[in-house]
Amino acid sequence: MRPLEIPWVIAHRGASGVLPEHTLAAYALAIEQGADVIEPDLVPSRDGVLHCRHDPGLARSTDVAMRPAHAARRVTGFEGASDWWIEDYTADELRELRAIQPWPGRPHDRDGAFAIPTFAEALDLLLMERRRRERAILIYPELKHPAHYAALGIDVVAALAADIEARGLAGPESPVWVQCFDLPTLAAVRQRLGLRVVWLSTGLPDPATPGIDGFGIAKPALAGDAGRAFVAAAHAAGKCVHAWTYRDDLPVAGLDPVSEAEQAIVAGIDGLFGDFPATLLRARRRAQRRLAAPALRVERVAGADIHPWLAALAELRIRVFREWPYLYDGDLAYEADYLAAYGRSAGSVFVLAIAGDRVVGCSTGMPLVDEHESFRTPFLEAGFDPREVFYFGESVLDPAWRGHGLGHRFFDEREAHARALGGFRYTTFCAVERDADDLRRPAGHRPLDAFWSARGYRRRPDLRTRFEWRELGEETASAKPMVYWLRPLDHD
Helix, strand or coil: CCCCCCCEEEEECCCCCCCCCCCHHHHHHHHHHCCCEEECEEEECCCCCEEECCCCECCCCECHHHCHHHHHHCEECHHHCEECEHHHCCHHHHCCCEECCCCCCCCCCCCCCCECCEHHHHHHHHHHHHHHHCCCCEECCEECCHHHHHHCCCCHHHHHHHHHHHCCCCCCCCCEEEEECCHHHHHHHHHHHCCEEEEEECCCCCCCCCCCCEEEEEHHHHCHHHHHHHHHHHHHCCCEEEEEEECCCCCCCCCCHHHHHHHHHHCCCCEEEECCHHHHHHHHHHHHHHHHCCCEEEEEEEHHHHHHHHHHHHHHHHHHCCCCCCCECCCHHHHHHHHHHHHCCCCCEEEEEEECCEEEEEEEEEEHHHCCHHHHHHHHHCCCCHHHEEEEEEEEECHHHCCCCHHHHHHHHHHHHHHHHCCCCEEEEEEECCCCCCCCCCCCCCCCHHHHHHCCCEEEEEEEEEEEECECCCCCCEEEEEEEEEEECCCC
16 A cells, blocks of 8 residues: 555654744755655635645744734634634735744744745645655645534635646545545545545544545554554555654653654554654664564573674674763774683673674673672672672663663573572672763763663662773773662562
8 A cells, every 4th residue: 555665754744843844844854854755734724725734723833923913813713712713814914924833842943934835835845856856755635624614615625626636636646645534525535636545543443444545543542452453454454554643852651762663663554754754764764674684582691602602792892882871992802802701700691682693782791709800899898798799791782673672681681690590689780970961972862770770770879980991082091980780689
């Protein structure tokens, strides 16, 4: 059911997380970023011209409230709300208004810079960009509140048809798909224009619903077993499933925005509506690598059995630790020497994540007494017996394999290994401390403190040390402050 061979990245109201929504600039930016589809909501003016706006009211996304000449035109209207209503304005009057960013936490530097586009102008932009870029970009308008406008004498399907037919864009091969919450409206669009149509829903309707080409479903309804079953049934009925809405500033709890979208694509969703198309494109690339990758397995190796893996692990550590917060500028010789210490410890463990024949992740551990003296000193000074502490080394994971739950698996396996050895009361690890105002911190970086705390580990400011490594931009190694996290080791 896809005109494209890969799940759609649908620019919800354009690149609306960056620029004011439903403006030609927001649509153009989404196309520039690589979105497959631009998505305008459509509401009509008094003279029946479709405009790209989400709401019947103009206050939320235009500067009408800041224009004294329009003050008296605010009235009670749709659903009993007080606003400036688009059906009270002609197309010529709407040209005087300018778009604003309706989300308080998003950039407002372009408020007032862009006009309110008509659907005809959005179509012309699409056609121009398709020619210029030689890409099969689509447009995916939503007809808003058709019954409300019908009561006012405005036929939104007829208005849509006027714009579509004027450009020769009718028919099932058109780059125009139409969405609506109202099934009779979709039936009218399909009958008059032959366009492909998608039924919007906040829940899970009958996946075999006739007369439509797919579903646009609110993403919470697609979670869990019921959502997966719906997607499978819709696909079996020859219908696509699109999910809405993915937003960098409102991700689902427990996931970063890229991982959230990646999981949806891996689960079989055919298209994602998002305010930040660049994020969805990153997620799709990760999902494609994940879907094409060999099966992942996790192995635990101990002691001298780690030697065959040392070279691959050294390369992986250097690559991953170049990221924040380590910013490590390492070399293979140092890494090989560092890792060899684990091979000399009879109690050491490597937890390996292996895709095919390639190591994509690793987590290490050994009894603290087998570590260098500098690791043990903070515990001795704090009154701990190092023989009762099992030390977890660093965990490294190829970015393409993040979001698979391997972080928990690494901890589970190492804790199980410490229990099996016996004699340990605590497990611990060490984390680098960076200044809160360090300018090298990536935007949107989320520390792992909450994850570690959920595992039962507690930050111990009394257990501190300093380790040396050369970070990016340094000519020689320098000492970095480190703090330990500790938890009692539970026993079955």
